[in-house]
Amino acid sequence: MNELSTRYNHKEAEDKWYKFWEDKGYFCAKPNPAKKPFCIVIPPPNVTGILHMGHALNNTIQDILTRYHRLKGEEALWMPGVDHAGIATQNVVEKTIAKEGLKRQDLGREKFLEKVWQWKEEYGSTIIRQLKKLGASCDWQRMRFTMDGEYSRAVKEVFVRLWNKGLVYQDDKVINWCPRCQTALADEEAPHRELAGNLYYLKYPFKDEPEKFVVVATTRPETMLGDTAVAVNPKDKRYKKLVGRALTLPLINREIKIIADSMVDMKFGTGAVKVTPAHDPNDYLLGKKHRLDFINILHPDGRLNANTGEYNGMDRFEAREVILEDLKERGLLEKIEAHRLSAGHCYRCHTVIEPYLSRQWFVKMKPLAKPAVEVVRKGKVKFHPKRWTKVYLNWMENIQDWCISRQIWWGHRIPLWYCLDCKKEAVAVIEKPDACRSCKSTNLKQDEDVLDTWFSSWLWPFATFYWPFDSRQQAAGSRQQQDLEYFYPTSILVTAPEIIFFWVARMIMAGLEFMKDIPFRDVYIHGTVRDIEGKKMSKSLGNIIDPLDIINQYGADALRFSLISITAQGQDVFLSKERFEQGRNFANKIWNASRFILMNLEPSLTNADLCAFFKKEDLDTVNRWILSRFYSTLKAINNYLESFKLNEAANLLYAFFWHEFCDWYLEIVKADIKHPHNQLVMFKVLEKFLRLIHPFMPFISEEIWQKIKNTRMQGHPASPAGPPAGQAGGRDTSIMTERWPHLEEQMIDKKLEKQAESIFNLIKEIRNLRSLISVKPQEKVLVSLYPHSKQKQQLVGNNKDLVINLSRLEGLQVLDKSMRPESTISSLTGEIDIYLHYSGLIDIDNVRAGLEKKLTNIGNLIKAKSGRIKNKDFLKKAPQGVVNQEKEALVKLEGEIKRLKKMADELR
């Protein structure tokens, strides 16, 4: 270890150890009845995906949990996979063929799909490679893709089951239509965004009195071409008499009637609303109710169609301008008001969606939602943080039917077959039927549409295990079935809030419907990664921090640690590049401390010595102290990890290792580094710490652990647990196959920790005095102490050398009475009076200023405390412990201020 660099080189370590883990199969999990199962299914990234900070955070959390449970001795499976992402992927491939001047229609369905598969083979594993860079310990042999054969079977099976249950139906409805992607979208896929727009007031003349008008207000004037009525509120006095009268729809001169409906808001616009039943969900309802005509005015690509006469072929937004011009010319545009409106946008291409009347397939959701509400209500599935429960329940209780058909090609084609001869109703079957059931015709045709991508993702927690197990798969099936039985329900799902409706809710419904059990017990919802100004990271804003850059520059461990340490449970994460220095510095600190320890480890010490069982009583104070602190820390870490407070765990590990183990413990034992106790304990604490930090920083922990193994352990692990069964030790062993340290409660000694703290405070005070009169760091000084009590006197006596070393003294004198020696400055705030001897001139003003400050501070405290203690209610109502605490504190403070005042007098 001597020859090792003073800096940790992450580039060398990371790829090497990742390959090692993968080659040895350490990520693989299989059912083991002797072990508790732990399972996470990855939120499958899109096959088009490129790792961004959101992924980095999401997957770091999952990896920490997986590695933690693996170390705990559970059979931990992190199931990896990729989502075929129908619309997104089709868009990407369409763009690539567009470079050759081709549209997908030019190629035809089959050829185009070939292209998509080609694209997938070539680029589809990018994100997987990137996840490996991050250190993700997924069982890659179980890699799944939502378009895999078996997976597709599961999707079809589910469709057929729902069909047979009568939960799938076809209907004409006004749905969200993306004119760019040219497909229907579910409501969740068309989020509303605010837009700056206008409210246009249009005049519709009466048929029999063309010089008079009804004025309607609209934000989408082009839709007037599809109007089939004007509606008013029946209570509206302004219009009461006009109900039933006929108007002439301008530009295309269609006769439309004025109808009355209570749905109309009298206060909005003019109180009269144009009704476009084919292009507005509300108008659609009105149309149904009042038996109006439904006139579709759009081509699928957003251009106006033949129903619009001379506007046929114009783009919708272009048409808007022309129509407004034409209306203006005719004097039919009354006014234009600025108006903020919100409109649905395609979640894949951000195009403004059009409400569009079309025939689509839907799933009835109410029956599926009911049990899914129950399990969350009853706490069988728990959200972390809790507040998401309400969001989930609220959505589930108001759930709408799910539009599942998509007019794209890349995806699971709907397994519905139509007979082209008898044209009786469709059959839903997994395999293409040989012949029509009614007329025996073989002239069958499959539905052209594919299913919503989320219609496959919602099966993820069990379809990844090859569910359903049919006879064809029997041979392999029995093993796969065991897998599913062992790992399902999975343990925890880790995801972002925007996915709750798309995915989490639907997985719960699917799990209950098809597996008769919940898919996971816990749902961890983490925050969104934002830039330092709180903006979402996005390409268009140019504020992206690329995780791969960070890995390259600072290391994967640094990325992981920094991300986690600032991710408070469920809060958004604000990032700047500098944040990652913290993780890098920590890795370097771990590296150098390890280097120091290995460099100083006595070669004659045998492995048996290092692994020896020792009694607490045999050890000296410092070693007992650090062990107590280690186990105190472990106890807290265990609690934090079990309650998913990963940031707290990370920060505690940081503080323990850096500020206690390095800053105090190693500095102390340095003086007597060859002492067997020190040798033993520094080694043990380091080795155990590495296991604790491993889930957070897998690479550096392995790198150092391997160095330890090679130099010290020769294949005999230092852990008392010994090597896992089947492991011969030696070359193959890894920190990954070690065990999480066992919590040795008896090693925790809070009294000792307090004592150590008071010695450290003493040292800090002395250092402070040194700096107050600018004593150079290398200069040694003489100090006299007066401990107020026997215990403190003893404590000081026992730790004399330690104090001398760490505060660089030439001598330490313990006084037997309270008096200030000549030529000293003092600190009198603790239970030990401290006098620092000086020679020559010192800056007395500096000392005086420090003293003044202390005096005011303590004065204020005394005021507050004596006020409290004089308060009768406090004495009566506060718990006795608190009262005593306050009284003792006050006595102490009064003593302090007395001594300080005396000192201030002497300084004058």
Added chain:
RNA sequence: GGGCGCAUGGCUCAGUUGGUUAGAGCGCCACACUCACAUUGUGGAGAUCAUAGGUUCGAAUCCUAUUGCGCCCACCA
């Protein structure tokens, strides 16, 4: 229009069930590379915990209202 989250030192955030002198990282100031680490060490400065009420012996923490920022949901043309 409903719902949620957040307001704590210059910046980014912690702060468990209300209870000593409110913590950390970064930044800042001073000093220090003979001793594992300058991606370091030592010491220091810096906060009336958004505002106003209330509950309580006691509030950063609980309640109410207000202000500001962010997010989600909703059919207001």
